Amino acid sequence: MADVASEPANQAPERRRPSAARILLGLGVLAGLGTLLLWPLGRLPGHFEPEVGRVVFGNIPEALEAAFYVTTAVFLGLTFYLFSLRARNWQRGQPESRTGRWGERLRRLEQGLRMKTLLRDRQAGLMHAMVYFGFVVLFLGTVTLEIDHLLPTKFLHGTVYQVYSAVLDLAAVVYLAGLVWAFVRRYLQRPSRLRSKTKPEDGWILTTLAAIGVTGLLTEAARIAWMNTPDFETWSFVGYPLASSFESGAASDWHRVFWVAHVASFLAFLVALPTTKLRHMVTSPSNMFLAPRERPKGAMREMPNLMEAEDIETIGVAEITELTWKQLFDTDACTVCGRCTAVCPANLTGKPLDPREIVLKTGEVLAASGTPIVSSPVALADGIVIDSARVLDRVRPEEVWSCTSCRACDEVCPVNIEILDKILDMRRYLSLMESNFPGELGKAYVAMENQANPWGMSPQNRADWTAKLDFDVKVLGEPGAESAEYLWFVGCAGSFDDRNQGVTLALATLMHRAGIDFAILGRRETCTGDAARRSGNEYLFQQLALQNIATFDELGVKKVITQCAHCFNTFANEYPQLGGNYEVVHHSELLAELVKQGRLDAAGNGRKITYHDPCYLGRHNDIYMAPREVVASAAQLVEMPRHGNASFCCGAGGARFWMEEQTGKKVNVERAEEAVATGAVEIAVACPFCYVMIDDGVKEIGRGEDVRVRDIAEILLEGQKP
Ligand code: SF4
Numbered sequence: 001m002a003d004v005a006s007e008p009a010n011q012a013p014e015r016r017r018p019s020a021a022r023i024l025l026g027l028g029v030l031a032g033l034g035t036l037l038l039w040p041l042g043r044l045p046g047h048f049e050p051e052v053g054r055v056v057f058g059n060i061p062e063a064l065e066a067a068f069y070v071t072t073a074v075f076l077g078l079t080f081y082l083f084s085l086r087a088r089n090w091q092r093g094q095p096e097s098r099t100g101r102w103g104e105r106l107r108r109l110e111q112g113l114r115m116k117t118l119l120r121d122r123q124a125g126l127m128h129a130m131v132y133f134g135f136v137v138l139f140l141g142t143v144t145l146e147i148d149h150l151l152p153t154k155f156l157h158g159t160v161y162q163v164y165s166a167v168l169d170l171a172a173v174v175y176l177a178g179l180v181w182a183f184v185r186r187y188l189q190r191p192s193r194l195r196s197k198t199k200p201e202d203g204w205i206l207t208t209l210a211a212i213g214v215t216g217l218l219t220e221a222a223r224i225a226w227m228n229t230p231d232f233e234t235w236s237f238v239g240y241p242l243a244s245s246f247e248s249g250a251a252s253d254w255h256r257v258f259w260v261a262h263v264a265s266f267l268a269f270l271v272a273l274p275t276t277k278l279r280h281m282v283t284s285p286s287n288m289f290l291a292p293r294e295r296p297k298g299a300m301r302e303m304p305n306l307m308e309a310e311d312i313e314t315i316g317v318a319e320i321t322e323l324t325w326k327q328l329f330d331t332d333a334c335t336v337c338g339r340c341t342a343v344c345p346a347n348l349t350g351k352p353l354d355p356r357e358i359v360l361k362t363g364e365v366l367a368a369s370g371t372p373i374v375s376s377p378v379a380l381a382d383g384i385v386i387d388s389a390r391v392l393d394r395v396r397p398e399e400v401w402s403c404t405s406c407r408a409c410d411e412v413c414p415v416n417i418e419i420l421d422k423i424l425d426m427r428r429y430l431s432l433m434e435s436n437f438p439g440e441l442g443k444a445y446v447a448m449e450n451q452a453n454p455w456g457m458s459p460q461n462r463a464d465w466t467a468k469l470d471f472d473v474k475v476l477g478e479p480g481a482e483s484a485e486y487l488w489f490v491g492c493a494g495s496f497d498d499r500n501q502g503v504t505l506a507l508a509t510l511m512h513r514a515g516i517d518f519a520i521l522g523r524r525e526t527c528t529g530d531a532a533r534r535s536g537n538e539y540l541f542q543q544l545a546l547q548n549i550a551t552f553d554e555l556g557v558k559k560v561i562t563q564c565a566h567c568f569n570t571f572a573n574e575y576p577q578l579g580g581n582y583e584v585v586h587h588s589e590l591l592a593e594l595v596k597q598g599r600l601d602a603a604g605n606g607r608k609i610t611y612h613d614p615c616y617l618g619r620h621n622d623i624y625m626a627p628r629e630v631v632a633s634a635a636q637l638v639e640m641p642r643h644g645n646a647s648f649c650c651g652a653g654g655a656r657f658w659m660e661e662q663t664g665k666k667v668n669v670e671r672a673e674e675a676v677a678t679g680a681v682e683i684a685v686a687c688p689f690c691y692v693m694i695d696d697g698v699k700e701i702g703r704g705e706d707v708r709v710r711d712i713a714e715i716l717l718e719g720q721k722p
């Protein structure tokens with residue numbers, strides 16, 4: 001079946017490599033056999049009993065020691081086997097390259113292993129760090145003990161042993177304190193993002209982890225009592241005082257009981273690791289390692305040229321197998337932390353979209369439709385039955401259409417899960433395979449098809465605004481305007497929307513004043529196709545994009561200026577997929593540079609202005625400072641609580657501008673309230689869609705009279721010295 005949801009079909013076929021599932025199986029066999037080998041190694045002659053130290057397996061009968069090595073070997077093999085079953089599921093996805101950029105990958109892996117991104121949330125991060133690092137130190141301590149046991153020359157005796165004992169006791173205290181905090185957070189404090197996803201499985205995980213810590217300390221205490229509580233063990237500052245609670249006659253038995261319980265709880269952990277969400281200890285850092293990709297973060301997944309492709313049977317994602325293996329792996333890396341949900345503008349304003357659920361539902365379908373069936377990312381809610389591999393049977397269209405494509409979820413995810421891609425791929429299927437899209441979008445599609453702009457205005461009137469200027473604007477390709485340094489792509493909003501025409505006039509004036517050599521396309525300009533692509537209509541996007549690229553090529557365009565964050569993103573990140581490669585400059589960058597060079601010289605004043613970050617300039621392209629520099633050159637900049645990469649969407653992205661917002665609070669109203677609460681007299685924007693949304697929001701809350709919404713170009717022009 002031809003599937004055009006994947007990365008370009010014309011890539012060279014990949015060399016056959018061993019599958020992830022087979023590699024994991026091989027590792028399982030190696031781990032099991034390796035563990036079995038340790039037993040005879042530890043019994044070689046030449047070991048000595050240190051005066052200050054411990055005898056490993058002291059007081060443990062030979063049969064129990066043998067059982068320890070055999071069961072640990074079997075359970076280690078089982079852990080890898082259970083992971084290999086999950087890997088078989090990841091392999092059901094489409095191919096996707098995640099190689100290269102090894103330095104960045106290793107850096108991200110290192111960040112994952114030391115939980116750098118998780119610590120962004122102070123409280124949850126610290127709690128996780130206490131449990132995780134406590135566990136790691138205890139585990140490494142056990143491995144060190146085993147190495148010392150195997151080596152004929154001991155290093156773990158004397159002062160080294162005493163320091164070792166103290167470090168491990170400290171790790172155990174930190175670990176158990178973290179677990180108590182986790183219990184309190186999940187079952188007493190119950191923040192909503194945890195409450196909604198707390199399952200019996202969470203209780204079992206916490207109990208297993210706690211059992212490892214508690215039985216470890218009790219084993220140590222009973223062992224010290226069995227050794228007649230020697231003075232050098234005072235360094236075990238928890239185990240030593242606890243030892244006094246064991247009667248000397250019973251210490252030996254208790255030591256064996258707790259030792260067995262400790263081993264059993266570790267074996268339970270080995271089973272829980274691949275079968276419960278505890279798996280994220282392994283999959284989350286791995287996902288961070290896999291995160292770097294060739295495609296810029298502002299670009300949707302590439303598709304073949306639909307104008308030329310033949311034998312296409314399906315577009316986008318409806319079935320599990322239409323997602324890439326990386327998109328499937330994501331679902332096993334989710335920690336279920338809910339940070340994505342907590343920043344989602346759709347979710348926060350009462351829409352039927354929860355980004356965490358998009359990941360988990362995809363994972364549920366993946367788990368339930370594999371052979372054999374594996375455990376769901378988190379236990380299924382009561383009454384949920386999954387009987388097909390169709391993701392769109394689990395994820396509802398209203399969830400998919402509520403997304404504003406703001407990318408806040410991807411940005412905040414501590415383990416680099418790509419949520420937005422999944423949603424947009426599902427839109428492609430809904431839009432092109434089922435024509436299942438909000439009716440209002442249909443009107444915009446028709447207007448884009450017929451008039452090359454979603455407003456449905458005549459292309460002949462695109463450059464009518466130029467008549468309001470007292471200087472001429474070159475139209476590229478017309479007599480006397482055969483070339484220009486920059487093509488200024490005005491965009492549909494800048495050409496046809498009344499409020500945004502003011503921005504166009506301001507920018508034209510500023511560029512003229514600064515002596516920029518620019519020209520426009522006039523009636524030959526067509527919509528970039530952003531709204532078509534983000535709403536899943538890849539066919540229409542490509543039609544518009546290819547037309548623009550042909551015009552640019554014909555006119556020799558090399559550099560493009562845009563005043564629209566969406567046009568900027570589409571030109572810079574998505575046109576290269578279709579062969580259009582240009583140097584693209586957003587007007588915020590151009591204006592900031594002109595101010596820096598002194599070619600524009602705003603006379604700053606003290607009025608308070610707050611700046612709203614457009615998602616497609618900020619999170620999609622990391623341009624945060626340039627627009628702020630422009631505002632700060634003309635006024636006093638005050639920040640909203642949510643700004644920069646934590647900014648809150650205006651509600652227009654993902655073609656939501658062209659859809660009705662019928663459920664919950666309006667996103668633009670929520671944002672306008674936040675902006676007005678700063679006490680600013682003006683709200684600066686740097687995108688035409690943000691302009692309309694925020695302006696409407698301010699008017700809707702009754703502040704249209706005293707708070708003005710202005711583009712940064714208008715603010716800069718107004719601040720120009722006479
Ligand atoms: S992209 Fe924005 S609106 Fe869409 S799911 Fe993520 S946070 Fe929510």
Ligand code: SF4
Nearest residue numbers: 334335337338340413
């Ligand atoms: S997708 Fe990321 S942010 Fe969302 S719940 Fe999963 S791990 Fe947390």
